[in-house]
Amino acid sequence: MAKFGEEIKFIKESFRQQESATDKVYFIVTLPFKTVLFVFMRGFSLLEGKYFEKKPAAKRRARKRRIHTAKKIKNLRYNIIKKDKEIAARMVHAVNKIDRKNDALAEKATDAAVEGAKQFNLAKEWAELNKRKLLCQFAGVVLLLLGCMGVFNLCTAYEYAYNGRMLGLVNHQEDVLRILDLVSEKLTEEHHAEIAIDKKEDITFKRVFSVGRHIDDMEQVLSRLTYMQDIVANGSGIFINDRQVAIVDNEETAQEVLEAVLATFAVPSDTTTFEEIGFAEDVKIKPVSTRLGRIENTDDVIRKILTGAEEIKTHIVQSGDTFSGIAKQYNISSADLLAANPLVTPERLVIGQEIILTSAVPMLTVQTVEVSTLTEYIEYQTLYEDNASIYQGETSTKVAGQRGERQVVAKIVKNNGQEIARMELQSQITKEPVTAVIYVGTKELPPKQGTGTFIYPVTGAKLTSGFGSRWGRMHYGIDLAISTGTKIRASDGGTVIFSGYSGSYGYVVKIDHGGGFVTVYAHCSKLHVKVGEKVYQGQHIANVGSTGRSTGPHCHFEIQYLGVQKNPLKYL
Numbered sequence: 001m002a003k004f005g006e007e008i009k010f011i012k013e014s015f016r017q018q019e020s021a022t023d024k025v026y027f028i029v030t031l032p033f034k035t036v037l038f039v040f041m042r043g044f045s046l047l048e049g050k051y052f053e054k055k056p057a058a059k060r061r062a063r064k065r066r067i068h069t070a071k072k073i074k075n076l077r078y079n080i081i082k083k084d085k086e087i088a089a090r091m092v093h094a095v096n097k098i099d100r101k102n103d104a105l106a107e108k109a110t111d112a113a114v115e116g117a118k119q120f121n122l123a124k125e126w127a128e129l130n131k132r133k134l135l136c137q138f139a140g141v142v143l144l145l146l147g148c149m150g151v152f153n154l155c156t157a158y159e160y161a162y163n164g165r166m167l168g169l170v171n172h173q174e175d176v177l178r179i180l181d182l183v184s185e186k187l188t189e190e191h192h193a194e195i196a197i198d199k200k201e202d203i204t205f206k207r208v209f210s211v212g213r214h215i216d217d218m219e220q221v222l223s224r225l226t227y228m229q230d231i232v233a234n235g236s237g238i239f240i241n242d243r244q245v246a247i248v249d250n251e252e253t254a255q256e257v258l259e260a261v262l263a264t265f266a267v268p269s270d271t272t273t274f275e276e277i278g279f280a281e282d283v284k285i286k287p288v289s290t291r292l293g294r295i296e297n298t299d300d301v302i303r304k305i306l307t308g309a310e311e312i313k314t315h316i317v318q319s320g321d322t323f324s325g326i327a328k329q330y331n332i333s334s335a336d337l338l339a340a341n342p343l344v345t346p347e348r349l350v351i352g353q354e355i356i357l358t359s360a361v362p363m364l365t366v367q368t369v370e371v372s373t374l375t376e377y378i379e380y381q382t383l384y385e386d387n388a389s390i391y392q393g394e395t396s397t398k399v400a401g402q403r404g405e406r407q408v409v410a411k412i413v414k415n416n417g418q419e420i421a422r423m424e425l426q427s428q429i430t431k432e433p434v435t436a437v438i439y440v441g442t443k444e445l446p447p448k449q450g451t452g453t454f455i456y457p458v459t460g461a462k463l464t465s466g467f468g469s470r471w472g473r474m475h476y477g478i479d480l481a482i483s484t485g486t487k488i489r490a491s492d493g494g495t496v497i498f499s500g501y502s503g504s505y506g507y508v509v510k511i512d513h514g515g516g517f518v519t520v521y522a523h524c525s526k527l528h529v530k531v532g533e534k535v536y537q538g539q540h541i542a543n544v545g546s547t548g549r550s551t552g553p554h555c556h557f558e559i560q561y562l563g564v565q566k567n568p569l570k571y572l
Helices: 002-016 021-052 056-129 131-155 173-191 218-226 251-265 298-307 323-329 334-340
Strands: 156-162 165-170 203-209 232-240 243-248 272-279 283-291 309-316 354-361 366-378 382-391 395-399 404-415 418-431 436-443 462-465 468-470 473-475 478-481 487-489 494-501 507-514 517-527 540-544 554-561 564-566
Touching: 232 251, 243 251, 243 283, 243 298, 251 272, 251 283, 251 298, 251 366, 323 334, 334 354, 366 418, 382 395, 494 517, 507 540
Parallel strands: 382 436
Antiparallel strands: 156 165, 156 203, 232 243, 232 283, 272 366, 309 354, 366 404, 395 436, 404 418, 462 478, 468 473, 478 554, 487 540, 494 507, 507 517, 517 540, 517 554, 554 564
């Protein structure tokens, strides 16, 4: 510790011995390095002394190395000292330069202050001498500015705009801002949607010259703002499988729309109980920010959801198909069918050609699970019995068949009202079916030619009009009134020469019996024979109807001889 104190004392004494400021800066900068080097060398000497006490030869070699190393250190120290002195000299020079610049700046500042005080005193003296003149000039400038501002205010106004769309012109911005709250309340009440108008962001103003332009009053401002369709509103969106399909005014309306769609396919009744009613798709109602004009009417949204999707089917053209016939078959207009098939020529359909059919279907699938009580029919059986009194090929009803009935309780799954699955829970027969018994004729057929004798074409009919003048004109036959569908039989055997529609006669059958005799059967509902077909007397040829010019179901019967109508009653 004594040696360390002596070394500290030596360092202090060495610092005091430095003559110039440069030497002192150099001494301070190099002192840490010298201290570290000193401590290292002193420690190394101690270790070396202990090591070489027992090894003289190694001590000599080490001494040589140390002398060589000392020379290198001396040269390195010399170079370091040289560089350090250069750095210290530069630092001192820089400090002196900064001091000289500060002195110059201080001198200039003093001169400027003196000159400024001098000028201020001169200006003060001049102002005292010209006080009245200055006041008059200042007052004139103020009056001129006030006049310019007044003229500017009279000739300018504010254009007000909503989201960049100019609406009109007002004298004051406050005229618009004061009325915005009233507009929001009025629109909210009228459209049942929350109207959000940001006074700072949505409404902007621009000052413009108003000469020759119309200035809106408060009523006009209210009207312009109220009837904006692009105003921002908070509505409710209906989403199907995360796809927005409609926007309504609020969540309550959206719920009403969905309930109306459900009610379309879930109609309650006394015989049906619904266990489940819902949508097969993922349906959500979410708040959306939109424009007022995009909010849709409730009825329109319901209609869009019920008919807004398309179902695509195909029809393969068959023999006899026509373009209009295909459209009628699938209840599609010809125009819509043509729009779906732009490459098809309606007049040139080819058998096997594919026709695309499109039809409107709901955007949502209403799925219901219901328990219904149903009445189902049980079909009757038919028994056939031979009958020798009836001609071969003809039949007659002995016992009319009747369908039975059973009451069924079933769980039914439906998609949009169409049954897709059913599970019967219980059933009960409420009416047994009646088996039909049909006579089948075995009697030999008469010859299919005229016999010269005639029979009534219908049995059990009422004669309502005879042969002769009627209502001012000639009636060439007799009318036999009876219910529609009654069988009309050939009055005699012969050959069918006409079977079809004939103006006021409606559906007609004419039979040539030979020998110049022809019979006519008019106003039929259905024909059972064709031209050229041979028939026998009593054969079923048509059914009673009221086609053509007719006042009710009946058979108009004529007998012609050599082309001249005769009174049928004279031949029956």
